[in-house]
Amino acid sequence: MIAEGMRGAEPGEIPQRLCVVAVELLPVVGASVSLRSNGMPVRLSASSEEASRLAEVQATLGDGPCFHAARIGAPVLASDLTDGPDVLRWPVFAQQATAAGVQAVYSLPLGSDTVCVGTLDLYRDTPGELHDRELRTAQLVADVMTVALMALHRGEDNGPDGDEPWLSGLASEYDEAYQAIGMIMAQLRVGADEALARLRAHAFAHNRTALEVAREVVSHRKKFDRD
Template structure:
């Protein structure tokens, strides 16, 4: 049985029966969503489960990276773009969750705290049609290894029961990521190979910018991000140009 967006999966009162109801429906949705999935498909399938269970329009998962988060999967192009915006800007709920290990729940990016905390990200997200963002940590109390980011086109919060469902999905996402094998069967190669390549390109580009301008790594990464933002591109796209010698930072 599917769960329509916006439906409260727990039912009525918030008690043991309601909590059990949340668990059962989330477990059923995850089991159905992962049926037949290979290791590389699991993160994206879980993002789709989150969208089906909750009143959200997109979901993405990012892993902690050295300097910037690495997008692992998304429910679709819309969510993938928003994850790249956060990584490129170095600004947004994903960064805050990685720094604090605590959930960040923004009811309305156009008002109050969200617009003040992340003015540039809020502007970009609102331009893409996003009004609310909910970011949940992946990992444990001791270490946050990534984030599950949920995007919504209309303002509003999650009920306690909807938040419980989101936390359950994040918990399964964490367990799945910790349990996935690095190597795919039948010689298909490492399932994280593409992500690692993107991350390596950014680091290589940062090193080249450091040499070109005689600056430190943090400033070089800031220059890379700033150039990407100024030209409406992602940090990975600009990094590829730098590594391919199509873009230099020591020329006007």
């Protein structure tokens, strides 16, 4: 099914195709892939708009299974976001996820034993654990995703000078996020971490994603004032 799902795909289409295959193979309703970066993870692709939105929720909050999996380099299986330890661990994310109809999230790191380059995040609309066979399947998809990302990094999409336009092409909207952070730094005269924190706080307070607010900052529709 993985091979069939990849048939005829352009290199830049592979992450999204793999997200769709993950939903077909596993008892989940959505999947997304995010690249690890300083500050916000870069949501690269998703199986649906709903899955994309949940990836943005984690990026906006700066918390959730995706962040923890990337930090420890091991799978994080939040099997019940309606009750129990997963809710206590990520209370705000759990509330946001369940409001969106997702009650379990499984995050698998992408990369090697020593380097994590991102995560594959799987979303389920009912509480429950992945059985051993399902977890092996999820890990297989994550492994193929890692290989695909590494191939994109070295492939023909690279520019003549060895830069990485494939990343710019697949996640160009995040350029606005980092541009907005720079503008907030100048407006508030603060460092990057504080600027990102203020961006996230404003987005959360107004029920927006960090990317939505970033676009307003870049277009000068939103300005952060010093308190």
